[in-house]
Amino acid sequence: MIxxxxxxxxxxxxxxxxxxxxRDPARPGPGNALVTALELAGLDLWGTQLVxxxxxxxxxxxxxxxxxxxGLRRAFLVAGAETVVTSPWKVEDxxxxxxxxxxxxxLLAGRGRGEALREAMRALRQHRPHxxxxxxxxxxxxxxxxxxxxxxDEARVTKGPAGVEPFVPAP
Numbered sequence: 102m103i104x105x106x107x108x109x110x111x112x113x114x115x116x117x118x119x120x121x122x123x124r125d126p127a128r129p130g131p132g133n134a135l136v137t138a139l140e141l142a143g144l145d146l147w148g149t150q151l152v153x154x155x156x157x158x159x160x161x162x163x164x165x166x167x168x169x170x171x172g173l174r175r176a177f178l179v180a181g182a183e184t185v186v187t188s189p190w191k192v193e194d195x196x197x198x199x200x201x202x203x204x205x206x207x208l209l210a211g212r213g214r215g216e217a218l219r220e221a222m223r224a225l226r227q228h229r230p231h232x233x234x235x236x237x238x239x240x241x242x243x244x245x246x247x248x249x250x251x252x253x254d255e256a257r258v259t260k261g262p263a264g265v266e267p268f269v270p271a272p
Contacts (some may be wrong), residue, residue, distance in 0.1 A: 112171035113139035116162050118154075138162070138176035147181035151214060152248050155201050160187030160239055172242055184214045184242035195235040201223050208247055215244035 118141070120134035124178020154160075154173055177185045186204075200221050207217030218240050221249075226235040 111139055112162060113137060113142060116172040116176070117141075118173070123220075131258040133177070134252075138171070138173050141173065141176040142179040143219065146177065149180075149182045149209075150243075151184045151186070152177045152182045153186040153201070155186070155192070155197055156236070157191040158189060160189040174239075178242060184240060184244075186240050186249070188237045189239060190233075190237060192237045193234060195226060196229055197237065200235065200238070209250060211246050211250065212245050213244040215240040223227055228246050231247065 114137050116138040118136050120136070124140075129187050152176075159173050160170070162170045162175065174185045174187045203221035203224050207220045208214065210217075212220060218238060222235045222238075229235055
């Protein structure tokens with residue numbers, strides 16, 4: 102139970118997502134594509150294996166004493182997502198794109214969700230040694246490989262990102 106002073110906002114109201122096509126997030130109603138973390142926490146995402154929020158600051162939120170971070174990551178986990186990937190800081194577009202492509206290659210090759218991100222980070226670190234570039238994401242939840250992949254799934258990802266060698270699975 103979180104104890105808040107009277108009139109204090111729920112910390113899950115201080116995080117959210119704005120989807121493309123939104124008009125005015127301050128005006129509720131049709132055309133408003135703002136969804137709060139509190140609303141996301143109320144979704145039924147049981148069976149959702151992976152949520153990746155590869156934008157800036159998606160891992161941030163309020164930190165009530167002894168409760169951990171209240172934000173998007175918690176909202177998706179409460180809603181039932183098995184694994185959530187977020188960033189606690191601003192990310193650079195080009196290296197994030199390369200990192201995510203490597204991450205998905207490792208996932209399609211059957212690696213665990215956390216292991217796949219670690220391997221992608223290691224590969225990117227060879228080209229961009231500062232942690233700002235290769236370490237901007239955190240995995241929370243299950244580390245098992247994704248269920249339901251087939252042998253042809255890895256072949257669907259064919260092009261390597263600029264400056265990063267394409268992932269080649271070990272024999």
